[in-house]
Amino acid sequence: MHPRLSFPGAPLHLLVRMVFRSTPASQETPRSSAKPPRIRGSLLLVASLALVLAWLFRDSFDATMALFANDGPLGAVTSRTNAFPDAWTGIWSDLNWLGFDSGTPPTSLTYLVLTVLGPRGYINFGPAVASIFLGLGAYAFGRTAGFRAGPAAVMATGAALNSGFFSYACWGLSTLPTCIGSIFFAMAALRWEKAPMWLRCTLSGAALGHALMEGFDNGAILSLYVAAFAVALAWFRPGTPVKRLSRGFLVTAGIAATSAIVAVNILLTLIQFNITGAAGMGQDKESKAARWGFATQWSLPPSETLRAIIPGMYGYRMDSPDGRQYWGKVGMDPALDAYWSSPTRNPESRPPALLRYSGSGLYTGVPVVLFAMFGVYQGFRRKSSVVSAEDRRWIWFWTGSALLSLLLAWGRFAPFYQFIFALPYFSTIRNPIKFLHPLNISLVVLCGYGLQAWWSTWSEKPQVREPGLAESLAAAWNSKAEPERHWTRIMLAACGAALLAWLLYSSAPGGHALLRHLAEAGFDPKEASAIARVSRSEVGLFVLVLWASSLLLALGVGRWFAGSRAYLAVVAVGGLVALDLARANTPWIIHYKWRERYATNPLFDMLRQAPHEGRVTGQLPFGLSGAAGNALGTLGRVFGGEWNQHQFRFYDIQSLEVVQLSRPPADYDAWQTAVRPHPVRAWELSNTRFLLGLAGLAEPLNDSLDKQQRRFRQHTAFNLSQDADGVILVETNATGPFALIEFTGALPRAMLYDRWQKDVPDDQALTMLGSTNFNPHAEVLVADAIPAPSVDTTSQPAGTVRYQNYAPKHFTLETDARTPCVLLVNDHYSPNWKVRVDGREEPLLRANYLVRGVYLQPGKHVVAFSFEPPLGSMLCSAGSLILALGITVVVGVRNRTAQTPKLPDAR
Numbered sequence: 031m032h033p034r035l036s037f038p039g040a041p042l043h044l045l046v047r048m049v050f051r052s053t054p055a056s057q058e059t060p061r062s063s064a065k066p067p068r069i070r071g072s073l074l075l076v077a078s079l080a081l082v083l084a085w086l087f088r089d090s091f092d093a094t095m096a097l098f099a100n101d102g103p104l105g106a107v108t109s110r111t112n113a114f115p116d117a118w119t120g121i122w123s124d125l126n127w128l129g130f131d132s133g134t135p136p137t138s139l140t141y142l143v144l145t146v147l148g149p150r151g152y153i154n155f156g157p158a159v160a161s162i163f164l165g166l167g168a169y170a171f172g173r174t175a176g177f178r179a180g181p182a183a184v185m186a187t188g189a190a191l192n193s194g195f196f197s198y199a200c201w202g203l204s205t206l207p208t209c210i211g212s213i214f215f216a217m218a219a220l221r222w223e224k225a226p227m228w229l230r231c232t233l234s235g236a237a238l239g240h241a242l243m244e245g246f247d248n249g250a251i252l253s254l255y256v257a258a259f260a261v262a263l264a265w266f267r268p269g270t271p272v273k274r275l276s277r278g279f280l281v282t283a284g285i286a287a288t289s290a291i292v293a294v295n296i297l298l299t300l301i302q303f304n305i306t307g308a309a310g311m312g313q314d315k316e317s318k319a320a321r322w323g324f325a326t327q328w329s330l331p332p333s334e335t336l337r338a339i340i341p342g343m344y345g346y347r348m349d350s351p352d353g354r355q356y357w358g359k360v361g362m363d364p365a366l367d368a369y370w371s372s373p374t375r376n377p378e379s380r381p382p383a384l385l386r387y388s389g390s391g392l393y394t395g396v397p398v399v400l401f402a403m404f405g406v407y408q409g410f411r412r413k414s415s416v417v418s419a420e421d422r423r424w425i426w427f428w429t430g431s432a433l434l435s436l437l438l439a440w441g442r443f444a445p446f447y448q449f450i451f452a453l454p455y456f457s458t459i460r461n462p463i464k465f466l467h468p469l470n471i472s473l474v475v476l477c478g479y480g481l482q483a484w485w486s487t488w489s490e491k492p493q494v495r496e497p498g499l500a501e502s503l504a505a506a507w508n509s510k511a512e513p514e515r516h517w518t519r520i521m522l523a524a525c526g527a528a529l530l531a532w533l534l535y536s537s538a539p540g541g542h543a544l545l546r547h548l549a550e551a552g553f554d555p556k557e558a559s560a561i562a563r564v565s566r567s568e569v570g571l572f573v574l575v576l577w578a579s580s581l582l583l584a585l586g587v588g589r590w591f592a593g594s595r596a597y598l599a600v601v602a603v604g605g606l607v608a609l610d611l612a613r614a615n616t617p618w619i620i621h622y623k624w625r626e627r628y629a630t631n632p633l634f635d636m637l638r639q640a641p642h643e644g645r646v647t648g649q650l651p652f653g654l655s656g657a658a659g660n661a662l663g664t665l666g667r668v669f670g671g672e673w674n675q676h677q678f679r680f681y682d683i684q685s686l687e688v689v690q691l692s693r694p695p696a697d698y699d700a701w702q703t704a705v706r707p708h709p710v711r712a713w714e715l716s717n718t719r720f721l722l723g724l725a726g727l728a729e730p731l732n733d734s735l736d737k738q739q740r741r742f743r744q745h746t747a748f749n750l751s752q753d754a755d756g757v758i759l760v761e762t763n764a765t766g767p768f769a770l771i772e773f774t775g776a777l778p779r780a781m782l783y784d785r786w787q788k789d790v791p792d793d794q795a796l797t798m799l800g801s802t803n804f805n806p807h808a809e810v811l812v813a814d815a816i817p818a819p820s821v822d823t824t825s826q827p828a829g830t831v832r833y834q835n836y837a838p839k840h841f842t843l844e845t846d847a848r849t850p851c852v853l854l855v856n857d858h859y860s861p862n863w864k865v866r867v868d869g870r871e872e873p874l875l876r877a878n879y880l881v882r883g884v885y886l887q888p889g890k891h892v893v894a895f896s897f898e899p900p901l902g903s904m905l906c907s908a909g910s911l912i913l914a915l916g917i918t919v920v921v922g923v924r925n926r927t928a929q930t931p932k933l934p935d936a937r
Contacts, residue, residue, distance in 0.1 A: 099202030136243035157199035165190030167214030209245030235288020236914030329441025353560030361387030405480030644719025725766025
């Protein structure tokens with residue numbers, strides 16, 4: 031049972047009246063303790079959001095619970111690879127494949143929160159911190175755009191709790207709402223009228239640079255919108271067209287330069303690992319055409335645009351219970367497009383491809399969209415509009431931004447995305463659905479303009495007499511003002527149409543059609559019935575919230591909120607927005623008992639004793655039929671969906687399979703192509719000592735893959751079971767049915783060679799590594815120029831090597847070499863690794879195409895390997911961001927001091 035949450039101190043309505051009172055600040059009685067309204071509004075906004083988020087994440091306060099995160103789960107955050115503060119000087123990911131160079135982390139809010147809160151604190155509270163940051167960014171933008179505190183706070187609430195951002199945070203990507211918040215801050219800086227233009231450009235660029243560090247390609251997409259905003263801001267100012275355009279491009283150039291300095295660390299990482307160093311990222315026509323399906327897999331079907339106003343019409347997460355599972359087409363493999371477009375499709379002939387996969391929401395909020403539409407309605411009325419000419423231009427800008435973003439988010443399901451895909455390097459960005467982020471930003475901003483028009487025209491102004499509810503509704507319906515009367519009737523028509531649509535959707539013909547579609551989509555009758563019931567109820571809730579939102583808007587137009595009731599407008603609309611979005615966000619929040627899920631077992635205990643001495647694989651190169659095939663499939667799902675993503679990372683157990691790699695490095699792709707068709711050779715070269723399979727499978731592996739040397743043997747048999755909470759349990763025994771199989775032919779992780787070939791070209795090395803004529807236990811291929819070996823052939827070992835210690839970024843080996851030799855370390859090569867022999871730095875060799883080596887003289891040596899990526903770009907990012915924050919504080923304090931009214935001397 032969780033304690034009830036309440037506001038301490040003054041009642042809520044008094045706090046709201048104090049902050050959002052309509053009396054201009056210049057007319058208030060000065061007080062020595064008074065704070066500027068903007069700071070006071072920010073504090074109340076943070077407090078309000080904190081209370082809402084504390085209720086949403088109430089289970090996070092339980093020490094036994096952890097928030098589910100698909101991307102960056104607790105196991106990954108807890109691993110030694112990502113241990114902070116050591117990770118600030120570079121991250122070497124050693125848990126998958128042969129390891130990956132992840133460079134240095136961005137100096138961003140997300141990594142600061144991770145450092146301060148620790149792994150579990152970050153998992154549980156990172157989304158809430160990111161949402162509050164987003165709310166503050168939206169509030170700052172609203173205030174600099176000229177909104178009063180009330181509309182700005184409601185708009186900020188809609189942004190902070192927007193399901194399109196919130197669901198990503200709960201999916202493990204708190205970086206997205208932090209990126210969006212930085213975008214709002216960047217635009218707010220441009221509209222900070224009291225600062226000189228050079229300062230505005232600098233601060234906007236710093237915020238945009240932070241957005242790039244947090245959002246990667248999302249930040250890159252949104253930076254284009256910030257550039258368009260900067261040009262529009264200059265265009266809307268007085269002057270000749272040439273002068274306005276020139277000013278806009280100069281401002282944009284200044285922002286771009288500053289953001290590049292702030293984000294230099296992450297920009298270099300993006301270029302190195304996601305473009306120039308990634309496989310298949312060429313910019314020629316053929317490469318782009320080959321990437322089309324991969325790049326557009328996560329596109330939004332146009333019909334699912336309804337999810338912006340009906341959160342659960344198509345379900346929520348893939349694993350949501352009780353009929354809430356997602357059943358749309360987001361994430362569908364493009365190979366299925368032709369199947370679903372055929373009117374005579376047969377489920378038995380459906381291609382074996384991914385049918386759907388979604389872990390994020392799209393819900394913007396019915397009140398938010400309604401007030402956005404109200405703002406659009408007012409902005410496109412040249413006569414009798416209640417918004418200023420400048421605000422009308424901005425409404426046009428954000429309406430165009432929303433429409434463009436929606437058309438691009440449809441991706442391959444519409445003809446528009448192909449044009450932007452053809453632009454240079456746009457084809458390297460995956461998933462058109464990312465354009466839903468600027469769509470949601472645009473709708474939130476339009477909501478702010480609608481709220482501001484509604485508030486300033488009908489609520490903020492004093493009223494001689496306060497009308498009743500019925501009188502206010504009648505006044506809105508029969509208003510002499512054409513815009514008010516028309517809008518009221520448009521809302522009533524929309525409410526009636528929504529009610530009719532719900533009745534039709536819930537009727538027998540509509541229900542039967544939905545059930546048929548769900549059956550065709552792979553759901554059994556019981557699941558389909560539950561999904562249909564939830565979908566109909568979600569549409570019904572939409573109708574209810576639409577009527578409530580329309581009622582509030584109509585009451586405002588009828589002047590019920592005018593005068594002394596003005597503060598109630600903020601409470602009512604802000605409360606409805608928060609309640610509506612909080613309800614829609616609940617399914618994205620899933621907690622679990624982390625101690626039980628990450629509990630160890632005899633199998634994990636054995637594998638984590640010395641994980642650097644042998645990798646594990648859960649993928650066998652063949653399938654089985656019948657009961658054996660089903661059992662092997664079960665084990666594969668447990669390994670791929672649970673162990674490799676969660677427990678193996680938590681216990682630092684190294685595996686050959688990669689958890690996530692949307693853009694594989696070029697050398698990874700080449701190695702896979704050359705070696706993985708020969709599984710025994712792949713396991714040899716990669717130091718893969720253990721295979722997860724079925725009991726009794728060792729001998730069939732010897733018979734089919736290793737007839738001559740027969741190096742597979744059963745190590746430990748075990749059984750799998752599942753408790754009431756779904757936790758996978760492991761019990762070791764002598765009979766199976768599963769087994770850990772040891773491959774004794776794997777190369778040691780570290781080994782001395784007295785025979786080698788030097789100056790071996792990459793294509794030749796790949797060919798030799800995949801050839802059965804090459805013995806990797808006797809000879810090593812070196813890409814560099816080193817002395818020739820001193821022996822031609824020998825049956826004696828070149829010497830001995832032993833690990834003194836091991837950590838992902840630092841390890842030390844003791845060697846005793848009989849002759850001049852090459853020390854091979856079967857970990858991925860990167861020039862950021864440094865090697866020191868007896869304290870003296872030596873050249874790092876690239877051996878066997880992509881692993882590390884060092885040339886040693888005879889005798890005993892202490893060989894230390896250390897991962898030392900250059901820190902210049904990271905320090906540049908951190909320094910410039912700190913400088914920008916310092917300038918913001920100094921200028922803000924000076925402005926506040928200049929605005930603070932001086933009291934007369936009371937002496």
